[in-house]
Amino acid sequence: MENYETLAAFVVNVLFVTLLGWYLITNLQWYDYKLSRVVFKHHKPQWHIIYFIIPFVAYYTTGKFFIIFFLFAVLPAIFIWHKRLDKKLVLTWRVRRFLILLIAFTLLSDVLCTLKDVCKVYSVFMPLAIAYIASFVIEKFLFNVYKKEAKHKLQAMQDLEIVCITGSYGKTSIKNFVAQILSKKYRVYATPRSVNTLGGIMGDVNNNLPQDTEIYVAEAGARERGDIREITTFLEPQVAVVGKVGEAHIEYFQSLENIIATKLEIMQSPRLKKAFIHTSVTDEPHEKVTFFGNEISDVEATLEGTSFKVTIDNTVLDLHTKILGAFQTMNIAVAVRVAKTFGMSDVEIVDAVKRLEPVEHRLQMIQAGGKIILDDGYNGNIDGMLEGVRLCSLHAGRKVIVTPGLVESSEALNLQLIEAINNVFDIVIVTGALNADLFEKNLRVKNRIFLADKSNLTQVLASQTHAGDIILFANDAPNFI
Numbered sequence: 001m002e003n004y005e006t007l008a009a010f011v012v013n014v015l016f017v018t019l020l021g022w023y024l025i026t027n028l029q030w031y032d033y034k035l036s037r038v039v040f041k042h043h044k045p046q047w048h049i050i051y052f053i054i055p056f057v058a059y060y061t062t063g064k065f066f067i068i069f070f071l072f073a074v075l076p077a078i079f080i081w082h083k084r085l086d087k088k089l090v091l092t093w094r095v096r097r098f099l100i101l102l103i104a105f106t107l108l109s110d111v112l113c114t115l116k117d118v119c120k121v122y123s124v125f126m127p128l129a130i131a132y133i134a135s136f137v138i139e140k141f142l143f144n145v146y147k148k149e150a151k152h153k154l155q156a157m158q159d160l161e162i163v164c165i166t167g168s169y170g171k172t173s174i175k176n177f178v179a180q181i182l183s184k185k186y187r188v189y190a191t192p193r194s195v196n197t198l199g200g201i202m203g204d205v206n207n208n209l210p211q212d213t214e215i216y217v218a219e220a221g222a223r224e225r226g227d228i229r230e231i232t233t234f235l236e237p238q239v240a241v242v243g244k245v246g247e248a249h250i251e252y253f254q255s256l257e258n259i260i261a262t263k264l265e266i267m268q269s270p271r272l273k274k275a276f277i278h279t280s281v282t283d284e285p286h287e288k289v290t291f292f293g294n295e296i297s298d299v300e301a302t303l304e305g306t307s308f309k310v311t312i313d314n315t316v317l318d319l320h321t322k323i324l325g326a327f328q329t330m331n332i333a334v335a336v337r338v339a340k341t342f343g344m345s346d347v348e349i350v351d352a353v354k355r356l357e358p359v360e361h362r363l364q365m366i367q368a369g370g371k372i373i374l375d376d377g378y379n380g381n382i383d384g385m386l387e388g389v390r391l392c393s394l395h396a397g398r399k400v401i402v403t404p405g406l407v408e409s410s411e412a413l414n415l416q417l418i419e420a421i422n423n424v425f426d427i428v429i430v431t432g433a434l435n436a437d438l439f440e441k442n443l444r445v446k447n448r449i450f451l452a453d454k455s456n457l458t459q460v461l462a463s464q465t466h467a468g469d470i471i472l473f474a475n476d477a478p479n480f481i
Helices: 002-030 035-040 046-061 063-084 093-116 121-156 171-182 198-207 227-235 256-268 328-341 346-354 382-393 411-422 436-442 457-464
Strands: 161-166 188-190 215-219 239-242 274-278 289-292 296-302 305-312 315-321 364-368 371-376 399-403 427-431 447-451 470-474
Touching: 002 035, 002 046, 002 063, 002 093, 002 121, 046 063, 093 121, 121 198, 121 227, 161 171, 161 227, 161 256, 171 188, 171 215, 171 239, 171 328, 171 346, 198 227, 227 256, 239 256, 239 328, 256 274, 274 328, 289 328, 296 328, 296 382, 305 328, 315 328, 315 346, 328 346, 371 382, 382 399, 382 411, 382 470, 399 411, 399 457, 411 436, 427 436, 427 457, 436 447, 447 457
Parallel strands: 161 215, 161 239, 188 215, 239 274, 274 289, 371 470, 399 427, 399 470, 427 447
Antiparallel strands: 296 305, 305 315, 364 371
């Protein structure tokens, strides 16, 4: 009987530590593997209490009854939590290495505990701590190895021109527009999706960048001071773009001044030839800087497309694109400036702009079941969201919006968004808890629906909408936010 209880405790301990490790690494992956962000910047810190702290404390306080608590409380709770996530753990090699280390240290610890009757503290805390530290050291070593490989590959491509794009808003759109326009004349490769961290760019260079690429267009994102400098030092771009800057990620930077200073770190590139900086960032003159944002006129932005004029060096270009959103004219305009830097003619540029394809999930129009869907799920800035609201106001039928509001932004900007929504929409579906209280207090739309998560969103839309409606998906925060 005693051997059976020992074996059961052994198995339960291994499963328990593995589940805690699964929870930990999932959260680390969400927050760029920064433990400080998981602990101090998590959007739902109550999860730590429910799924980590309470089970951890119970392990040391419930004695022989912990097996029952584990089987009927901890295990089902974490299973349900994982099942409801809309952004589940991706089993990258980094994650696999951590889990392998964790299970190995747990087994070793349990064997030692069984043989030598060591204090139970070594059965949970120590495997987690050692696996995290060992994983950190290994990843740091591998990171430096991959960085050297990627740097060597870039240096070997001696004729490669690199365009690096940063900013608070629109950098992914600018990247795609620059790549699409330049690809009409050059062999261009751009970082995929929203890859914009140093680690992501390094991996992209090592694994995906074709050797015959003439122009590499990269996006640079930041959560703290020094992030852009690291990317800039690694890439050493010849052309830099700093798009519009605002209070995105304000909770990390604390002030707009810190955000601006971080974005301007891109100017430290030793090979910099030309930089295009939006007028919202700075007006300080620099020999290599051209400011943009005021060269656009005669904008006509509808649900059919966008027409506008761009004046560059006393030359006026009449541009038309199927890209939706007046705010995108600024992003296209700077892409035009970059194209001219690379020697493209006005005729080539006008034709390339006409052929631009929408960036996925950024005011992308989809027709489905007689409904018009504006998928703006990857846009989280106030300008883009307000433009989505304005475009919906042009539609003659019913108007529906699905949104969590602005994330990592200010209450004032969310109130501005709510006021715009009040003036346009017939149905408002608020997803998530982050801004739910603010919306509930300030929404004046009669038909409003609050969803704790998006698990029932499809059913709600099926029951609440019909042919002839326009549905705007404005921002798409995962449910851990």
